[in-house]
Amino acid sequence: MFMIWKSILKRKTTWVLVVIIPILFGLVIYPTIKDTVSQVSVPITVVDQTDQEITDELLNEIDEEPFQVSRMDTLDLRLLSTGEAEAIFVFNDNMEANILSGQTDEIITWYRTENSYVDGLFKEKLASALMSRVVRAEAASVVTQYKPEADWEEVYEYGLRYFEPRPIFEMKFEHISGVEDRSATVDESGDHLLFILLWLYISMLIGYFTQFLYEWRADGVLERLQMVQRSGRFYLTWLIGVFGITYSIFLMATQLMEIPVVKWAYLIPFGTVLIYFIFFEIVKKKWTMYAWMISYSVASFVIFLLADWKIIESDWMYLFIPTWLLV
Amino acid sequence: MLQLNSVSYQKGKSDLIQSVSATVQPGDRLTIFGPNGAGKSTLMRLMAGIIQPSSGTITYDDSLSGKNAIGYIPQQLALFENLTVKEHLRFYQKMIGSKTNPFMNEMIETLQLKDFWNKRIDELSGGMKRKVNLTVGMIQQPKIVFLDEPFVGVDLAAKHDMLNWLNRLNSRGVTIVFVTHDWQVIHELADKMWLMENGDLLHEATVDEVVHDHIELPDTSSALQKMISFHRY
Numbered sequence: 001m002f003m004i005w006k007s008i009l010k011r012k013t014t015w016v017l018v019v020i021i022p023i024l025f026g027l028v029i030y031p032t033i034k035d036t037v038s039q040v041s042v043p044i045t046v047v048d049q050t051d052q053e054i055t056d057e058l059l060n061e062i063d064e065e066p067f068q069v070s071r072m073d074t075l076d077l078r079l080l081s082t083g084e085a086e087a088i089f090v091f092n093d094n095m096e097a098n099i100l101s102g103q104t105d106e107i108i109t110w111y112r113t114e115n116s117y118v119d120g121l122f123k124e125k126l127a128s129a130l131m132s133r134v135v136r137a138e139a140a141s142v143v144t145q146y147k148p149e150a151d152w153e154e155v156y157e158y159g160l161r162y163f164e165p166r167p168i169f170e171m172k173f174e175h176i177s178g179v180e181d182r183s184a185t186v187d188e189s190g191d192h193l194l195f196i197l198l199w200l201y202i203s204m205l206i207g208y209f210t211q212f213l214y215e216w217r218a219d220g221v222l223e224r225l226q227m228v229q230r231s232g233r234f235y236l237t238w239l240i241g242v243f244g245i246t247y248s249i250f251l252m253a254t255q256l257m258e259i260p261v262v263k264w265a266y267l268i269p270f271g272t273v274l275i276y277f278i279f280f281e282i283v284k285k286k287w288t289m290y291a292w293m294i295s296y297s298v299a300s301f302v303i304f305l306l307a308d309w310k311i312i313e314s315d316w317m318y319l320f321i322p323t324w325l326l327v
Numbered sequence: 328m329l330q331l332n333s334v335s336y337q338k339g340k341s342d343l344i345q346s347v348s349a350t351v352q353p354g355d356r357l358t359i360f361g362p363n364g365a366g367k368s369t370l371m372r373l374m375a376g377i378i379q380p381s382s383g384t385i386t387y388d389d390s391l392s393g394k395n396a397i398g399y400i401p402q403q404l405a406l407f408e409n410l411t412v413k414e415h416l417r418f419y420q421k422m423i424g425s426k427t428n429p430f431m432n433e434m435i436e437t438l439q440l441k442d443f444w445n446k447r448i449d450e451l452s453g454g455m456k457r458k459v460n461l462t463v464g465m466i467q468q469p470k471i472v473f474l475d476e477p478f479v480g481v482d483l484a485a486k487h488d489m490l491n492w493l494n495r496l497n498s499r500g501v502t503i504v505f506v507t508h509d510w511q512v513i514h515e516l517a518d519k520m521w522l523m524e525n526g527d528l529l530h531e532a533t534v535d536e537v538v539h540d541h542i543e544l545p546d547t548s549s550a551l552q553k554m555i556s557f558h559r560y
């Protein structure tokens with residue numbers, strides 16, 4: 001029975017699909033997706049009702065990779081629940097004046113949710129940018145108080161040389177709770193995109209192997225096998241081979257991409273192979289089967305992403321096999 | 328040894344076989360004769376047990392109850408495109424669970440398969456493929472064999488060898504049922520004829536009776552009638 005696999009493996013297409021494509025994926029597509037995902041991963045919203053100059057200054061100073069900062073002039077907390085903002089920082093009016101006079105209470109309000117993880121880093125950067133200004137202002141004030149002839153501006157510019165920075169301001173921390181749970185964290189949603197691509201690939205691969213069953217049925221090979229022996233063993237050989245290949249790829253890929261696979265998720269390749277096999281049994285025409293399976297795969301892709309974003313949360317979504325990852 | 332009792336076969340709404348009753352006797356050399364689409368292949372597949380009748384029954388006697396008693400050589404070439412002749416034979420030999428197979432060696436010899444032993448099926452000529460198709464279908468040394476147009480594209484010398492060999496098998500007791508559109512093959516390989524048209528088994532007769540106009544068909548202008556008249560040419 002190994003012969004049927006010999007026949008399959010003798011085809012170049014098989015090697016392209018099973019070996020070349022995963023390698024290409026690993027070398028080209030995977031790093032690209034990983035990068036893009038981490039680049040756009042932390043959306044931060046800054047609200048400044050009076051559009052102050054100091055806001056520009058501060059934001060320019062902390063304009064760095066993982067954050068995607070958008071500026072608004074009104075506070076909209078819904079952004080937190082929809083996930084459009086990981087956190088919202090509200091810059092109060094007269095911020096510059098407050099900083100220069102050493103008035104550091106409540107100059108910024110910080111809104112976040114239970115699911116905000118990396119916004120703390122943004123807070124740190126913002127804090128250090130603010131702190132250097134506060135420290136220099138205080139230094140200048142102290143110096144000019146005792147040495148009236150000193151130039152305030154000059155001392156302010158060089159203030160950092162005389163004073164060790166210390167945490168002298170605190171931000172008011174306001175925790176917004178009761179916000180919809182977005183368990184898709186920054187890293188995970190990127191992994192999930194990779195996962196659904198992996199599943200689409202596996203699904204296509206199984207479709208390719210199913211094509212042989214159709215071919216052999218059309219050629220009469222299956223009938224012939226039925227004559228000399230039960231075709232059961234033939235199907236078993238096919239199934240074992242397909243399970244072997246899909247599970248190897250699935251387990252290796254999820255390991256490499258560090259996608260956590262738990263309980264039900266282990267059944268994903270199994271379920272996908274089974275669905276193709278059932279289709280083979282009930283759908284007589286190859287192209288009809290492909291039409292169904294392409295529709296199913298596309299639907300699964302969409303449903304998986306919607307389920308991942310918690311837009312769909314009903315049980316029927318588990319009809320679409322990749323969602324088993326989310327159980 | 329094989330009996331058809333009012334066997335019908337439907338596919339969708341159309342009746343491909345309409346209430347056929349007939350018997351195949353041990354050692355028969357029988358040909359099923361009729362125009363394209365008459366239902367010859369369908370009837371052979373029913374008798375070989377590949378498809379089941381929609382109504383009626385087919386009964387086999389004890390000699391055909393064994394696992395490998397029935398051989399079937401399909402009209403299509405049911406072969407793995409990219410496996411070699413050798414791989415095919417080894418594969419099917421394993422399937423039937425035999426190690427040494429003098430019968431298979433005899434076939435290999437007769438059909439001279441060694442000439443293209445290590446070639447892939449898609450590298451063979453049409454006639455060569457037919458030979459492999461025949462060998463694979465009979466590898467289990469059946470008691471009765473159904474051959475669906477086995478000689479299409481086979482050259483005259485090879486056809487001669489194959490016919491001789493099948494007749495030799497028959498003299499050893501193997502029952503032969505076949506379909507062909509080739510009168511020469513009928514003359515050399517058949518004693519009995521089943522005349523079929525439109526899914527009906529119209530007549531059972533000996534080849535001699537058919538050739539000497541001892542039968543009467545209901546429709547004298549039919550395609551079947553014309554085909555019969557070609558035996559002289």
Ligand SMILES: Nc1ncnc2c1ncn2[C@@H]1O[C@H](COP(=O)(O)OP(=O)(O)OP(=O)(O)O)[C@@H](O)[C@H]1O
Pocket residue numbers: 338343361362363364365366367368369370402
């Ligand atoms: N899978 C199928 N589905 C529906 N109809 C079919 C199918 N296979 C065959 N037929 C129809 O059944 C009838 C008999 O077909 P069959 O293949 O038995 O004819 P045949 O006598 O062997 O013809 P030929 O000499 O061309 O081989 C034909 O009319 C054909 O159109």
Ligand SMILES: [Mg+2]
Pocket residue numbers: 367368369402475
């Ligand atoms: Mg036919």
